[in-house]
Amino acid sequence: MSASAIGGSANGSVDGGGPAQAGGPARADARRNRERILHAARELVREPGELKLNAVAKACGIGQGTLYRHFPTREGLLAEVYRREVDDLVTAAPSLLAAHPPLTALAAWFDRVAAYARVKRDVFAAVEAATWRDLAAHSLGPIGEAVELLLAAGRSAGTIRADAEAGDVIVLIGWLTRLNDAELDARGPRLLSILIDGLRASRP
Structure with a gap:
């Protein structure tokens, strides 16, 4: 987006x-x-x-x-901060896939998700409800496409389970926005590591 x-x-x-x-x-x-x-x-x-x-x-x-x-308004500035964060997150997916195997690229993308979660949490707390609902609605599609791009590459390579769906991943990473900074620092990497292990294809 x-x-x-x-x-x-x-x-x-x-x-x-x-x-x-x-x-x-x-x-x-x-x-x-x-x-x-x-x-x-x-x-x-x-x-x-x-x-x-x-x-x-x-x-x-x-x-x-x-x-x-x-930026004539505070609301407009904060909305653009969030949009920029979404842009950076979405464009990172193909770049990471070009440089790494799919599972490694997904793990590196999840590292960026933690930073995105902080910005989303803080911006959404600072703007009106109508604004954050609109931002969330318009960002869901591009983020879902980025997740699907990473998952599809992993499924094709046989490293990510065949039934992994982008919607499931988005629901799970959405919980990061509920954590404060201390919790994100302490628990975020472990939670994302657990998610990666859950997405990993079982060895035959």
Whole structure:
């Protein structure tokens, strides 16, 4: 799923600039600012209390006007943080399969799922119910496709059990979002290791 452009200006520019944004250094600078904003928001949403846009701007070292041109609302910024996390998770699946055997690729992908679970938990706790329901509905398909890609490769290789289904895996990894940071650090790797063992094809 591609990350949506949230917070475009009235003239339709994603980065909120005028004609100077058409290309060149100004455009590149706008992209860098957008990335810095998303990175800072991803880190700050984990802290106690409500995420403040002025705190994000301060963490990025940019003016509040620049931040508002990219993301006029806190809700829009957090939604984009989550969408970016989903994008990264989904695109990791084919990359891992290109570099590793299917079962190893699935285990490495599960390591990324733990980081995704933290972001999902924190973002969903910080946005309105209607927003997180919409985000969840639109992310389920792409994540399911990534899981199925990994499972199908393992089934073809004979290393993942033939009856493994993407929906079952999504239900099981969904429990990670219910854990706090300490529990994720202590139990997350073990739980995912157990899941990998359960998906492993039985030896004849």
